[in-house]
Amino acid sequence: MKLLRSIPLALCLLAMAGASQAQGAASYPDRPVKVVVPFPPGGATDIVGREISERLARAMGQPFVVENRSGASGNIGMEAVARSAPDGYTLVVGAPQTLTINPQLFKSNPFNPQKELDPIVVVATVPNVLIINPKLPVSSVQELIAYAKARPGKVNYGSSSIGGTPHLSSELFKSMTKTQITHIPYRGSSPALTDLMGGQIDMMFDNLPAALPNIKSGRVKALAVTTRQRSDAAPELPTMEQAGVPGFESQGWFSLLAPAGTPPAILEKINAEVNKILATDSFKERLANVGAQPKGGSISDFRELLNTETQRWSEVIRFANIKVE
Incomplete structure (x- = not known):
């Protein structure tokens, strides 16, 4: 009997909680x-x-x-x-x-x-985008691969952080192209881009929104985007697959x-x-x-x-x- 009497009370409390939540959502946000x-x-x-x-x-x-x-x-x-x-x-x-x-x-x-x-x-x-220092003597992904293979361990790449998609894109690039490229991690995209423009690093993958202003100004050179389709923001850039790395996507x-x-x-x-x-x-x-x-x-x-x-x-x-x- 006690159990039966408690059921209406529980239902009432649940209804009150639901009404309170709905009221809170209706006024959200009030600060x-x-x-x-x-x-x-x-x-x-x-x-x-x-x-x-x-x-x-x-x-x-x-x-x-x-x-x-x-x-x-x-x-x-x-x-x-x-x-x-x-x-x-x-x-x-x-x-x-x-x-x-x-x-x-x-x-x-x-x-x-x-x-x-x-x-x-x-x-x-x-998409991520593969960008290089403009002074690097390459103009395509295939030329970059050849350049890196001729200098094992001497070409380096920056990343915005360890484990980010730019970092993992670079490791995927290394494994798929069988190149030896040295990783230099940074705390954020901006400092990595600064060093790329200054020539302290040779290449990096970065999210397109962060890199796009520097691509348009010519401070960095873009070689390809990492999605299956070209980007509307930079339609002139090939995909990595179109640039000669089949199956590459991030x-x-x-x-x-x-x-x-x-x-x-x-x-x-x-x-x-x-x-x-x-x-x-x-x-x-x-x-x-x-x-x-x-x-x-x-x-x-x-x-x-x-x-x-x-x-x-x-x-x-x-x-x-x-x-x-």
Whole structure:
């Protein structure tokens, strides 16, 4: 009898909780939202993060304030958000490295991003691009391969961080072309690009949005993009496959996540707003100008991507024997 009497009370409490959550989502946001970018300013993650934050602020009537918290290949910023209150007022810009690669690289990763962060939406995808110092005496991917093979171990490449898609793209390039190229890691895309332009490094793969301004100005030379299709932002560039490396493919993507336990109604509200923004011609044009393409989709679509990417990059990591202590 006590059990039977408790059932209506439990149902009432559940109904009250649901109503409270719906009310909270309806008024969300009623104060500024912090959006953490776990990498330094100027890179592709920062560019896309700032663009979507600016549009969300316009759409939702509250500031979406970007905060750069770099370090430990993005883990510092990601963990800070995972430890934040799950109320929708702290978000993070996620990428393949921080969500699907780092957990496989770091033996003592302090947290599990796929368990301690709730996915919201994939904002955009971008190709990586193979770029070189303009003074390097090559003009094509095949010439670069020949140049590197003639100088085993003497050609070097930079990466924005250990384990990022630019780094793994380079290791994939080495394995597929049987070249010996020395890795020089940097803390972010911008310092690596600076040294590439200065001649301290010879080549690198980078996300197209970060590299595009320097490609257009001639400060670096682009040889190919890493996706299956050419990029609308740089249609003159061949794909790696067209440039003579069959089967080569990699791309970056940028997303929004919140601390695990954030009310689903708030996650769905942000997801819906982002999808509306991605459908506008003005945002599509803005992304195209920086070499990115809108993605969007549901929260479940994002979860499926996380599973697929985790499997794909685990194979590259094992093949290249990449480890981070």
